[in-house]
Amino acid sequence: MIHYFIGNLGHFFVIVSFVTSLVAAFAYWKARTITDVSTKQAWINNARIAFYAHTFAVIGVFVALFYIIYNHYFEYHYAYSHSSRHLPAHYMVSCFWEGQEGSFLLWIFWQALIGIVIIHTEKEWEAPVMVIFALVQAFLASMILGIVIPFADIRIGSSPFILLRDALDDPIFKIQPNFIPADGSGLNPLLQNYWMVIHPPTLFLGFALTLVPFAFCIAGLWEKKYSEWIKPALPWTLLGGAILGLGILMGGYWAYETLNFGGYWNWDPVENAVYVPWLILIASIHTMIVYKNNQTALKTSIILVISVFILILYSTFLTRSGILGDSSVHSFTDLGLSGQLLIYLLFFTVAAIVLAAVRWKEIPSSEKEASVYSREFWIFLGVTTLCLMGFQVIIPTSIPVYNSIVGLFGGTSNLAPPADQIAFYSKFQLWFGVAVAFLSGTGQFFWYKRIDKTKLKKELLTPVLISLIVFALIIAIAGVNEPSYMVLTLAGVYIIISNLKVLRSIIKVNPSLSGGALSHIGIGLSLIGIMFSSGYSNVVSLNNTGMLISTELSTEFNRDNLLLFINEPRTMAGYDIEFLGERIEAKNKWGYIKKNDIILTPDPYTVVAKRDIIYKDKKLYAEKDTFEIYPENTYYEIELRKGDKVEAVLFPRVQINEAMGGFVASPDISRGAVRDLYTHVSAPMNREAEVEWSELEEVTVKIGEQFFVNDYIAVLEEVNRLDEIQGVTLRTEDVAVQAKISVIGERETYYADPIFLIKDKTQVGRISSEINDLGVKITLLNIHPETNEFSLGLNARQKDWVIIKAMEKPFINLLWLGTGILMVGFTIAAVRRFKTR
Amino acid sequence: MKKSHILAIVVIAAAIGIIISTAGDASTYVNFSQAYEMAATGNNSSIHVVGHLKKDPTGQVVGLNKAPDNLSFSFVLVDDNNKEQNVFYNEPMPPDFTRSENVVVIGGYQGDNFVANKILLKCPSKYQEEGVTAGI
Numbered sequence: 001m002i003h004y005f006i007g008n009l010g011h012f013f014v015i016v017s018f019v020t021s022l023v024a025a026f027a028y029w030k031a032r033t034i035t036d037v038s039t040k041q042a043w044i045n046n047a048r049i050a051f052y053a054h055t056f057a058v059i060g061v062f063v064a065l066f067y068i069i070y071n072h073y074f075e076y077h078y079a080y081s082h083s084s085r086h087l088p089a090h091y092m093v094s095c096f097w098e099g100q101e102g103s104f105l106l107w108i109f110w111q112a113l114i115g116i117v118i119i120h121t122e123k124e125w126e127a128p129v130m131v132i133f134a135l136v137q138a139f140l141a142s143m144i145l146g147i148v149i150p151f152a153d154i155r156i157g158s159s160p161f162i163l164l165r166d167a168l169d170d171p172i173f174k175i176q177p178n179f180i181p182a183d184g185s186g187l188n189p190l191l192q193n194y195w196m197v198i199h200p201p202t203l204f205l206g207f208a209l210t211l212v213p214f215a216f217c218i219a220g221l222w223e224k225k226y227s228e229w230i231k232p233a234l235p236w237t238l239l240g241g242a243i244l245g246l247g248i249l250m251g252g253y254w255a256y257e258t259l260n261f262g263g264y265w266n267w268d269p270v271e272n273a274v275y276v277p278w279l280i281l282i283a284s285i286h287t288m289i290v291y292k293n294n295q296t297a298l299k300t301s302i303i304l305v306i307s308v309f310i311l312i313l314y315s316t317f318l319t320r321s322g323i324l325g326d327s328s329v330h331s332f333t334d335l336g337l338s339g340q341l342l343i344y345l346l347f348f349t350v351a352a353i354v355l356a357a358v359r360w361k362e363i364p365s366s367e368k369e370a371s372v373y374s375r376e377f378w379i380f381l382g383v384t385t386l387c388l389m390g391f392q393v394i395i396p397t398s399i400p401v402y403n404s405i406v407g408l409f410g411g412t413s414n415l416a417p418p419a420d421q422i423a424f425y426s427k428f429q430l431w432f433g434v435a436v437a438f439l440s441g442t443g444q445f446f447w448y449k450r451i452d453k454t455k456l457k458k459e460l461l462t463p464v465l466i467s468l469i470v471f472a473l474i475i476a477i478a479g480v481n482e483p484s485y486m487v488l489t490l491a492g493v494y495i496i497i498s499n500l501k502v503l504r505s506i507i508k509v510n511p512s513l514s515g516g517a518l519s520h521i522g523i524g525l526s527l528i529g530i531m532f533s534s535g536y537s538n539v540v541s542l543n544n545t546g547m548l549i550s551t552e553l554s555t556e557f558n559r560d561n562l563l564l565f566i567n568e569p570r571t572m573a574g575y576d577i578e579f580l581g582e583r584i585e586a587k588n589k590w591g592y593i594k595k596n597d598i599i600l601t602p603d604p605y606t607v608v609a610k611r612d613i614i615y616k617d618k619k620l621y622a623e624k625d626t627f628e629i630y631p632e633n634t635y636y637e638i639e640l641r642k643g644d645k646v647e648a649v650l651f652p653r654v655q656i657n658e659a660m661g662g663f664v665a666s667p668d669i670s671r672g673a674v675r676d677l678y679t680h681v682s683a684p685m686n687r688e689a690e691v692e693w694s695e696l697e698e699v700t701v702k703i704g705e706q707f708f709v710n711d712y713i714a715v716l717e718e719v720n721r722l723d724e725i726q727g728v729t730l731r732t733e734d735v736a737v738q739a740k741i742s743v744i745g746e747r748e749t750y751y752a753d754p755i756f757l758i759k760d761k762t763q764v765g766r767i768s769s770e771i772n773d774l775g776v777k778i779t780l781l782n783i784h785p786e787t788n789e790f791s792l793g794l795n796a797r798q799k800d801w802v803i804i805k806a807m808e809k810p811f812i813n814l815l816w817l818g819t820g821i822l823m824v825g826f827t828i829a830a831v832r833r834f835k836t837r
Numbered sequence: 838m839k840k841s842h843i844l845a846i847v848v849i850a851a852a853i854g855i856i857i858s859t860a861g862d863a864s865t866y867v868n869f870s871q872a873y874e875m876a877a878t879g880n881n882s883s884i885h886v887v888g889h890l891k892k893d894p895t896g897q898v899v900g901l902n903k904a905p906d907n908l909s910f911s912f913v914l915v916d917d918n919n920k921e922q923n924v925f926y927n928e929p930m931p932p933d934f935t936r937s938e939n940v941v942v943i944g945g946y947q948g949d950n951f952v953a954n955k956i957l958l959k960c961p962s963k964y965q966e967e968g969v970t971a972g973i
Contacts, residue, residue, distance in 0.1 A: 372840075377840075380844075381844075384844065384848055388848065388851050388852065388855070391852060391855060392855045395855055395856060395859050396859045396862075396863065399859075399863060414865045414866040414867060415860075415863050415864075415865060415866070416863060416864040416865050416866045416884070416885040417863065417864065418859075418862045418863055418864055419864040419882070419883030419884070419885070419943050419954070419955075420883070424862050428855070428858075557927060663929060682929075683929065
């Protein structure tokens, strides 16, 4: 039965949220233009009611959509294409934002909440600021509106509440209009990760926060309060810098943990599209602070604040319009919203530019030239560098846009983004990073004191000397020899040391002022972390056997990957490394379970324990327990030892997802203070391929007698009569016996239990038993009651194997530590500015 | 000359430098014939070719060849001029590959074979999904 009600309710809420945002915009507009106090208040009250109704409706949309996903209503396209019955509940949250509609919804939701905060804290600015807010909300709500304008046949927005039969043109719906699929097509395995539960909400909160300074800035221009807007906008901008930065970082961390390209940043257009607004946001924070202290850089602040918001819209357009389709690894699928997105982008771009241009002459500006010994001068240089840094990234990222524009005018342009993105961007961004570090390291000395030439020399002497010493130590100990990396290291050390000095002097006076110094220290640590982890990332899984893994593969692959047979140690980077077998995870209990210890059932999600299942001395399941697993995921247990000491046990994962077609490998990381050891499976065994068994070897043994199978010692322990086989009760005239054979492997004793069956007195059946880890198959061939002997058939195959790649990432923790400190610094600064607002 | 003017000149120079270097490092979208000519004339720069997978009338992908260990694979890509070319890729097949609508290969000719260093997939937009596949 199709659940129409919940979808209709959800769609109703979408429409309500759209209409109420327009009403709120109109009412706030009226409130702004009217001077009569009581009428103005009446309009404000109306507007507030509308905005509250809007927020309520947005929450309603959220609840309705989640209800559909949570209850597996696969008659809805959103649930069908983003979820499935076996998806764990916590990842249902991720389904939400796998699709474009859900992520728009998230963005709307955050902005609605921020709007409510503004209503209650900014009485003076409420009307003009909320006009902008409500208008932005209307544009975003229109993206998920999903209504068709009659006669014109134009669809506005894509509703998340569309039914599957309306979304897909499948013949089955002609036969059975009420057909509901039994299961959904599932969530992309790469998104089944806890970072993907929290990364999108953080990122979109960051997006939403960039609206606040923009709205204040536009309101300031509109109301001709050219400078007053900076004070209320600044704390929000700082918060935005922290949250957006955190969101970007989480994305990087997710990539590091989940994707196997071996890094955290790929310079993919989608990444660039959020990196650039963040850089400009940081630049705008600096000019706003300059203005607050010195009444200069107001015009620059206005330009930068407007640019940040427009860049956010531009990035939304790039990632969601499908224009990046041929140049990005992971842009959203095209929902046919490009026109709407373009209108959204152009509306605010044109409106902001026109408004700024009209008011430009009236904006106060100072004509005095900044002295070299003033902080403004150094900040200005830093801001310019940040802007150029962003410019360098956005120009190549926009290549697909130039092609489209040329195409629009009838031309053809075949420009493609640089083939090696990482090398291309890194070679520029490295030097910009160096410049930013030197400028802000020096600039900090001007920050708190007015300084002249002689005093500057005195102030700078100690930090420069200490920096040089620390730099020399790092270079010598870590062996940094590439000139550009050396310069980057020096820059990073310098910014850390000089800001430590500043931090020391201000922490005594007023700790709440320490945000700036802390943020800069964070930048320095991050730069050094990036330099080491990316510049000196090295492959440690070098093939040292002298043999090629396969002649069909590239030399590079043969060199950098290690073929591990089960239970056969190899050496790697000073470790003994050993593959111990394939593991799976249970749905309800945490722990890795050996594939040998379970018996599969016809339902791939359910298995039976072959024996007591113990993980890390904890009994997970008793023999014959039935439990649920995630069949898509296989973990490869890999042990690293030094001598006899186990240093790390890694479980890199492989997901086989037929619906997605192919295998997805995710790394496991052994974390250390000075380096991470990063390992992923580069090729698992193909279980579907035909297995080549050796020729059958026959042995005849008595109970308790030893024999050899594939060079392992085995014993026929016992033979028992069975009354049922796989749940089927046998008839009295049928005979079935099961042998129990123990095989002593390198690390544990395995059991094989082949079955021999005589049905209807004449038909003989044999069910062989396979020990995966050892590559052995045992069949009970025959019973000789006269001699009490049993004939066993033995087959062997190539042992299980896995091919892995391992990399060392030196000092990557400096990057995480640095970005953490950066966020703390931002937060301290934001808190201070919120308090002194 | 004022300092701000010097700064402005430096910024403009840097911006022009960035644009020129972008133009210089940018790759190009070409078709297979052009790519072949480029390789034949000794131009070994990496290029982009956009195409779609070869499919039989029932919509099945043809010409797909996986290495026995799934470690690499080759496929037939049809470019915009309908030229078919066997493309080798020294990585396992990416998920979603057979469902992709458009495939962009980045690489170049080595002899008569096109070897891709990187593959970008454009997966079908949901309104063009071919039908209900899961859970019937």
